[in-house]
Amino acid sequence: MNRRRFLISTTGLLAVSQPLLASFSTTTLDPATLAGPELLSFLGDREYIVALGQCYLQQFPHEASITTLSSKIRQQAGSSNTHNESKQIARKVARDFANDETILLNGWMLSRTEARQAALFSLLHS
Amino acid sequence: MHIDARELSDNSLIEGDICIIGAGAAGIAIALDWQQHAAKVILLEGGGFNLEARMQDLYRGEITGKPYYPLEAARLHYFGGTTGHWAGFCAPLDPLDFQKRSWVPHSGWPITRKQLDPYYERAQQLVELGPYQYDPSYWEQQDPDITRLPYSPHNVQTKMWQFSPPTRFGNKYRDAIVNASNVHLYTYANVSEIRSNESVNSIEGVSFRTIEGKQHQVKARYYILACGSIQNARLLLASNKRAPAGLGNDHDLVGRYFMEHVEMPVAELVMQRPWPLKMYLLNYGQTRSRGELILSRTMQREHQLLNGSVSLSPGGVGESPRGTFQEFPAEVILRYSDEPAANPPLPDKSEIKQADKPVTTKPAPALSTVQTFRLSCRHEQSPNRESRVSLGTDKDALGVPRARLNWQLSEIDKYSIRKSCEILARETGRSGIGRIKLLDWLIDTSDKEWPEFLSGGWHHMGTTRMHDHPKQGVVDSDSKIHGIANLFVAGASVFTTAGCANPTLTLIATSLRLSEHLKQQLKS
Incomplete structure (x- = not known):
């Protein structure tokens, strides 16, 4: 398999989430909302998420800008309050699945919003 | 009563009412059903009571299609048959499996699930299962820790399996068969030919041989072929003195539509949080029942998919996915067949798996912390005319042409697995359970x-398929060969379609149904 590895314990999950959160905090974007590190960190390490994002950008090159992706992720997410926005994005992910707005990225069945989060992460870290 | 055929005088003639050829799950189930009956039942078994390499060698054959498991290791040629190493997975076919599905070529049994239910219930007892209950809600009521994952039942459902100890028919039923006064078991009696009358509409007798060179005859009113899908076809095709294409083969159907269940790793599931999974996880030897994930009938219809289920087991797939054929190497089984004198017990498949597993340095994580699961499919293949058993050019030690297996799959087979997994992956996200990653081959x-690790479940089905029309099936709905008055077939070779359930329970149920039909025939 091409994927790096899975994290199979909550300890591992936290270990990866923290660096991701830290890295996002250096940007002007809200880390907890737009890149959704909590969910993506289930799937693999930082390098793996970057690869996933690149895979998305290859399929949708017209979205390959931080502004475009941020805008699309924020679209319909509603509130500018960070806490609420996080919930709004989670709801948006759920809505994506309900509406079949999903995409297969390197084998992962992700919501379109999640895929864009990976792409955004990739742009920020490659 | 037991007779070792090697002890008979050469050219003996044995007469009876019913002659059953093969003492595996199907043959023994039928013979047991005739205990205490006035009819004289002759049960012919090619092997003895122990596994022997020279007997297994009679099953050796040629593989010409998709890579397949060595035939001499895939089936056991002794009293009890392949129940000597089966894993005990049991489930009935689903009602939809019996129906004509417009998107599945050659689908549609001439019988329904409802007609088979009473026989399933009896089959259930023979393989020492619990109640005939396959509704997940029944199992949820038995144990509060058993709960279904929160999928929408309109899309993804849980199909239940029950686990036989597993019952080894050779051990469990040997005394009952040997002590039945009306059942005459002959061991080392390998049938080499089924002889018809001149017009090929009735069977006059069967010839059987011992490996030492003796030949004997059986005459009976009714004959039941119960040797397994490959050997049933082989014997019909090889009985070609009066029917050049073989018995029951006027329409070139015998041996065709060979089916397997595709059993392979398909995906990995990462859960967002721990879910109670007692319903889905198998602790071999302990678990009485287990659920597997299956698309609803509506989804199968809507997406025109074959039936299939997905099981969960802790841990990921690893860098080199392996199918069932790689998990259980044939050498392990053959090693046992090389030691007849020692009469070793056959290993359970679970034991083989343990022995051959690559050694891991890390202990398995406790279930409560496991977030990653390997998903494996057990999928129906569509009936395919080109997937077939025919006769090879080589002959075995008794002079019977060996089987040649050309296992073929169709595009709908892979499409169904791929599409089903995509839907399951989407539904897993939708229900908030987690995310699924399909393996590269999907x-x-x-x-x-x-992929190279294409594997089946050692489930041989369909070479004498059941259909009411002789141009579409070898046997009719009573399991009688079309056009031949007194020749019947028992076992999974009569399956019209394969469903996704392991075949043993269904083959016993269809055999018991045939048995009841013959009792009615004898009465009339």
């Missing part, structure tokens, strides 16, 4: 291509 949308 990302490949070329449905003609299969």
Whole structure:
């Protein structure tokens, strides 16, 4: 398999989430909302998420800008309050699945919003 | 009563009412059903009571199609048959499996699930299962820790399996058969030919041989072929003195539509949080029942998919996915067949798996912390005329042409697995359970291509398929061969379609149904 590895314990999950959160905090974007590190960190390490994002950008090159992706992720997410926005994005992910707005990225069945989060992460870290 | 055929005088003639050829699950189930009956039942078993290499060698054959498991290791040729190493997975076929499905070529049994239910219930007892209950809600009521994952039942459902100890028919039923006064078991009696009358509409007798060179005859009113899908076809095709294409083969159907269940790793599931999974996880030897994930009938219809289920087991797939054929190497089984004198017990498949597992340095994580699961499919293949058993050019030690297996799959087979997994992956996200990653072989949308680890479940089905029309099936709904008055077939070779359930329970149920039909025949 091409994927790096899975994290199979909550300890591992936290270990990866923290660096991701830290890295996002250096940007002007809200880390907890737009890149959704909590969910993506289930799937693999930082390098793996970057690869996933690149895979998305290859399929949708017209979205390959931080502004475009941020805008699309924020679209319909509603509130500018960070806490609420996080919930709004989670709801948006759920809505994506309900509406079949999903995409297969390197084998992962992700919501379109999640895929864009990976792409955004990739742009920020490659 | 037991007779060792090697002890008979050469050219003996044995007469009876019913002659059953083969003492595996199907043959023994029928013979047991005739205990205490006035009819004289002759049960012919090619092997003895122990596994022997020279007997297994009679099952050796040629593989010409998709890579397949060595035939001499895939079936056991002794009293009890392949129940000597089966794993005990049991489930009935689903009602939809029996129906004509417009998107599945050659689908549609001439009998329904409802007609088979009473026989399933009896089959259940023979393989020492619990109640005939396959509704997940029944099992949820038995144990509060058993709960279904929160999928929408309109899309994804849980199909239940029950686990036989597993019952080894050779051990469990040997005394009952040997002590039945009306059942005459002959061991080392390998049938080499089924002889018809001149017009090929009735069977006059069967010839059987011992490996030492003796030949004997059986005459009976009714004959039941119960040797397994490959050997049933082989014997019909080889009985070609009066029917050049073989018995029951006027329409070139015998041996065709060979089916397997495709059993392979398909995906990995990462859960967002721990879910109670007692319903889905198997602790071999302990678990009485287990659920597997299956698409609803509506989804199968809507997406025109074959039936299939997905099981969960802790841990990921690893860098080199392996199918069932790689998990259980044939050498392990054959090693046992080389030691007849020692009469070793056959290993359970679970034991083989343990012995051959690559050694891991890390202990398995406790279930409560496991977030990653390997998903494996057990999928129906569509009936395929080109997937077939025919006769090879080589002959076995008794002079019978060996079987040649050409296992073939169709595009709908892979498409169904791929599409089903995509839907399951989407539904897993939708229900908030987690995310699924399909393995590379399912990302490949070329449905003609299969990976190197293509594997089946050692489930041989369909070579004498059941259909009411003689141009579409070898046997009719009573399991009688079309056009031949007194020749019947028992076992999974009569399956019209394969469903996704392991075949043993269904083959016993259909055999018991045949048995009841014959009792009615004898009365009239």
